[in-house]
Amino acid sequence: MNRFLTSPALAALLLGAIAATGFAPLDLWPLTLIATGLWIGQIHAAPTLRSAAVRGWLFGLGHFTVNNNWFQHAFDFQDAMPPVLGYFAAVGLALYLALFPMLAAVLAWRIARRGAIDPAFVLMFAAAWIASERLRSVLFTGYAWDPLSVVWLPAIGVARLSAYIGTYALSGVTIVAAGALMLLLRRRYALPAIVVPALGLAALSALWTDAPAAAPGTPLVRVVQPDIGQEDRSESDGERVLSALEKLSGTPGTQARLVVWPEGVVRDYLEDGYPFYAYDWSSPLYLRRRIARLLGPGDILLTGGTALQFDRDDKISGAANSVFALDGQARLRGRYDKAHLVPYGEYLPMPWLLKPLGLARLVPGDIDFNPGPGPGNLTLPGFGTIGMQICYEIVFSGQTVDRAHRPRLIFNPSNDAWFGRWGPPQHLAQARMRAIEEGLPIVRATPTGISAIIAADGRLLATVPHETAGAVELPMPPALAPTPFSRVGNAMAAIVAGLLFAMAVALRRRPR
Template identity: 45%
Template sequence: MLYVLYAFIAGAVSAFAFEPVAWWPLMLVAIAALCELIDRTKSLRRSLALGFAFGFGQFAISLNWIATSFTYQSNMPAWLGWVAVIVLSLYLALYPAIAAGLAWRFGRDDRVVLVCVLGGGWAITEWLRGSMFTGFPWNPAAAALAPTPLIGVTPLVGTYGMSALVVLLGGAIWLEYYKKWLPLVVILAIAVFLWVLPSSAVPPDPLTVRNVRIVQPNIGQQDKWRPGFEEEAARRLATLSGPPTGVPRLLLWPEAAVTEPLEDARTDGHQAMALFERTRAASLLGPSDVLLTGGIAIGSNDGVRVDSAANSIFAIAPGGRVIGRYDKAHLVPYGEYLPMRPLLSAIGLSRLAPGDFDFTPGPGPRTIDLGGQWGKVGFALCYEIIFSGHVVDWQDRPGFIFNPSNDAWFGRWGPPQHLAQARLRAAEEGLPVLRATPTGISAVVDARGNVVKQIGWRQAGVIDAVLPPAANAPPLFARFGNSIPIFWAFVLIAAGIVLGRKRR
């Protein structure tokens, strides 16, 4: 039982490796401690308990921002937010438990084998965590090292492959304690090789100067949907956007920057109101400008009742003309729709986001050609950016990704963690990512995952920048997706099993 407590403490310590604390060496130390605990345990059941306790400690601390989101929904008590954090963490902890169980099962007699299987198992279980039951891959182990040069590994092996590398590094540090120095040398050599290999993928200068302006109006969740606040929001967006400059620019607003529908299939004045909102926004555009903004689209079959609603991104040209629309595909359970609505609504639960109806999911990744000098753009709306391998239409590769989000209800820890994962997507896909959020952190991320410019949390401001170029060619991960890390994860596990049998 004492070992389980130690595993919980190690997992809780590892949570501080993620943003906003970002003491990334803690992740390696925590993994090393987990390896020692697994090595000392005497049964599969206890090893599963160790992995479960480690995961529970990590998730319960690092996902504290979820509790904050409940404070913005007056229909539910704030304490329910911490219940949600605990329940979710109990579920998510099952995945590191499986990895720890595999490591003990095949590596209980050989420490090198234990580390290999733990690394491979960690990658596979993180992938499963991002896939099962709509998926929640928030804070993979790789995210802890996103601010380090190791982010250069992700174009080749993806986020889950990088997570395996993180676990292998932590395990190699543990092996060093037992005077097994060779694994650490080999893993570091592989890491350096993978980091150097893709370093020349992005040209130093863009061929075409494309000016972008990202607007962060600092509109909190407590004000965003307040009746009558839409005029103040429009004023802030207009002031920060500024008048046309005569130089073509791409103007970027956050998720649901306009709270009134920008497209509405209902008659009786609703379509006219939507046109008014688009025209008001487009009044800030010059003749060659384009606005990308989050907004709501309302569907109606009879022109009277609301039959569907989409959380969308609109591409708006001068005059309010819509030249493209992306509908969010990966909706947030309890945020944008209420699962088992008849049952849960009957006991008083509701969506965290305001509204009486659930959003309808879109078809998935889509590329829209903005024309002119802007070219093609892909979209990841809010937390869609955390899904490795699911943010780009591989049949129609864009030149950059727009990631508007509303992190205003994510507390202090959520926004920087969200940005770290956006950096991983940029590096994986070899595409720059432009983030626009109402309260931060808005940013320009280049195709290597480096933050070029950003606006801090709870600040109003703009980012004026030149759109970074995409990679010369799609990186290996952008071509083959998560088949790469899953393949190498199974290779690691298989190699560990074979090595263990030969030594026995």
């Protein structure tokens, strides 16, 4: 034990925890670069592959335990399992996620470690990091939360490089920047002399690269945040929740409005045609007419809701986490079903094993959600094509847009009331990265915050703060021209990783 407390293993654990402070809500991004750079040096200094693996895994354990501490809060609303289980779940998730930094460390050590640490080792480490982070985003349905590149949002000019190379490739660039700082401390100046001015120029580019303002006469978008927590949204609270939404939805004017409500606040069903036993106190027609009273002739309201699915015997066979579009005549103008569901949240994997153990999914109810077909749009009269991404879907780089039918805006309703104080600002940060990548504005509506209107360049145009009731209304921000990343997608991660690998090999082969 004493050996551990004075060993590089403890240092790796602490460096991982420090690196997590660069993400929202703390945004101490220089600490992320410094801690990650010191860890890269640690990996190079490891005497064996096994010790490199241990240091890589412990860095990841410290990093993800701190960064995902909000994960525990979701268990505070689950009757089937004790809230204390959330602490074990958060650490258990970190035990798994730590395998990905370990993989990057092992690959870099095995392929590129020789002699004194040099730029070639850093470049190889960056290529390995891109591969490991991309793997994390897809393995076992993927957990893409907080890729390393998100720390650049306070220096948004650097974050905007993701419009060209994407989030995962920018994470590789972040590793190069961290490694350059480490080499600078060791008085090796070649790589820092290139990286530091380049990233400084990218950061300064934010002064002249803002997206244009909306044109006169553009339809309005109004984002509603009722500040009603998860604990206050039982079936008996339906009337109070609906009244809060109505009060914040404003009144019709001369300009058409797209009014957006969050995920998880409308608990009653909006669709007709279900068997009679499925409905509770109100009919769907009554609910739609009540909502439609808030809208003018050209207005449309988007809201999260649940769609039921039935078998041939009219028994409920599943449900969809959906967005419904409703016009001023109480007509449904379309529905989008969430495609990327959250395991253990919206459905329980291996229920035959886990249910007998007393485990349940975190979203209340006995019916698992079924996935929709993938990224999709709703075409709304007066507003054009609006892309849909419900909650967690927005964190998956390269999977947010139907590329054959590019929308003019993305609506991202979410229910961040599960996520404590750290989760909502982290979720917002990742939505901003998607806006930059795709060159599309994003509108987020959440019950307790942080709701926002995000420009196509990632700037926050308006927000409703966390745990605050309110609404914001602005002209719909314009989309930018399709970005290089929006055309190529995550093939950019492979391209950049390949270039980094090739440069590392070339540096190693050149005559000294």
